[in-house]
Amino acid sequence: MPDEMARPLIRGRGGGGGGSRHLEASVSEPGAPVIGILGTGDFSRSLARRLVASGYQVVVGSRAPKRSGALFPEEAEVTSQMEAANQADLVFVAVFPEHHSTLVELKPALAGKTLVDVSNGLQIKLDGPSHAEQLADLFPESFVVKGFNTISAWTLQMGPRDGSRQVFLCSDSHKAKSSVMQLCRRMGFVPVDMGLLSSSLEIENLPLYLFPSWRIPILCTLLLFIFFYLYNFTRDILQPYIKSGKSVFYKMPIETVNVTLPSVALVMLALVYLPGLFAAFLQLWWGTKYNRFPNWLDRWLTGRKQFGLCSFLCAVLHAIYSLCLPLRKSAHFKLLNAAFKQVKAGTGGRVG
Ligand SMILES: NC(=O)C1=CN([C@@H]2O[C@H](COP(=O)(O)OP(=O)(O)OC[C@H]3O[C@@H](n4cnc5c(N)ncnc54)[C@H](OP(=O)(O)O)[C@@H]3O)[C@@H](O)[C@H]2O)C=CC1
Numbered sequence: 001m002p003d004e005m006a007r008p009l010i011r012g013r014g015g016g017g018g019g020s021r022h023l024e025a026s027v028s029e030p031g032a033p034v035i036g037i038l039g040t041g042d043f044s045r046s047l048a049r050r051l052v053a054s055g056y057q058v059v060v061g062s063r064a065p066k067r068s069g070a071l072f073p074e075e076a077e078v079t080s081q082m083e084a085a086n087q088a089d090l091v092f093v094a095v096f097p098e099h100h101s102t103l104v105e106l107k108p109a110l111a112g113k114t115l116v117d118v119s120n121g122l123q124i125k126l127d128g129p130s131h132a133e134q135l136a137d138l139f140p141e142s143f144v145v146k147g148f149n150t151i152s153a154w155t156l157q158m159g160p161r162d163g164s165r166q167v168f169l170c171s172d173s174h175k176a177k178s179s180v181m182q183l184c185r186r187m188g189f190v191p192v193d194m195g196l197l198s199s200s201l202e203i204e205n206l207p208l209y210l211f212p213s214w215r216i217p218i219l220c221t222l223l224l225f226i227f228f229y230l231y232n233f234t235r236d237i238l239q240p241y242i243k244s245g246k247s248v249f250y251k252m253p254i255e256t257v258n259v260t261l262p263s264v265a266l267v268m269l270a271l272v273y274l275p276g277l278f279a280a281f282l283q284l285w286w287g288t289k290y291n292r293f294p295n296w297l298d299r300w301l302t303g304r305k306q307f308g309l310c311s312f313l314c315a316v317l318h319a320i321y322s323l324c325l326p327l328r329k330s331a332h333f334k335l336l337n338a339a340f341k342q343v344k345a346g347t348g349g350r351v352g
């Protein structure tokens with residue numbers, strides 16, 4: 001990582017270019033609470049800039065402050081980890097969780113202070129202590145708040161935009177959580193209270209789920225496509241070939257795909273409406289609207305938008321293919337016509 005460390009995510013004032021104008025414009029307000037950041041990696045650098053831009057005094061704790069100092073804005077002080085822990089009122093722990101234990105010597109300096117754990121896991125963990133809970137065990141005299149792990153260094157750098165403004169927070173200390181929520185708002189993010197620190201595992205897993213609601217609809221679309229494609233291939237290409245030796249394999253990439261797409265689109269559309277019918281049937285069967293649907297039906301109902309969009313995509317592809325086919329046929333016809341005219345005129349020249 002040292003090479004990456006040498007390359008600032010956004011350039012300092014002397015570096016020219018890059019960076020958001022908002023960040024360049026603000027200066028830390030004197031008398032604002034001192035925010036400490038342990039670690040000088042990508043996240044730390046972006047966070048420091050955003051905090052400075054929001055009017056906070058920032059002190060960054062590094063194992064090698066001399067090396068890292070140049071990567072931070074002038075307003076942020078880069079010093080030793082111990083010095084930063086002593087000076088700060090609230091401390092962001094921006095080091096990877098496997099290195100949390102190297103910070104234990106800061107325990108006395110961090111006692112009674114709020115620690116924000118921003119770490120993410122590398123894989124989804126379904127049980128066991130979260131990184132935040134492990135940090136709380138390491139620093140029992142501090143108040144650990146989990147949060148900011150769903151915000152990327154890039155988002156911090158560019159400023160909150162729609163879609164990634166929410167910061168999920170949880171802590172066993174109401175006071176510590178409130179102070180982080182306030183800080184969050186001042187930085188332009190929207191804090192979402194997720195309750196006690198026991199929710200931290202859920203928050204840590206959040207960034208690891210990539211488009212979770214799309215997985216099943218996409219899988220369904222692919223399976224249906226394979227099924228209908230094989231059916232059409234057998235019916236339109238394989239069967240004539242075996243029966244009468246007629247070779248129409250050229251139809252495979254375009255015509256067979258084109259007859260497959262509407263079938264997939266229609267079945268996917270049916271899958272949008274089907275769970276609604278199941279739900280209505282269950283409600284009639286139970287005689288009430290207020291029972292919980294079984295999990296599978298619940299997930300299906302909430303995934304209807306994705307099923308619908310997959311169906312729409314197939315229909316659009318079918319429309320595009322259908323428009324392209326006559327163009328291809330007319331080009332073919334023109335070529336044949338030209339050849340015929342030349343033969344008729346007895347020129348015998350090359351065509352095409
Ligand atoms: N990058 C991102 O977009 C996001 C990162 N996060 C979380 O933020 C945390 C930091 O991530 P990121 O900044 O990308 O990581 P980097 O690897 O870029 O930085 C980690 C920093 O940790 C410090 N550190 C302290 N002790 C040790 C040690 N024993 N060994 C190695 N490094 C140590 C180092 O600073 P120094 O050498 O100065 O002490 C180093 O710069 C992680 O927990 C990550 O999950 C969360 C959301 C997004």
Ligand SMILES: [Fe+3]
Pocket residue numbers: 262318322
């Ligand atoms: Fe059609």
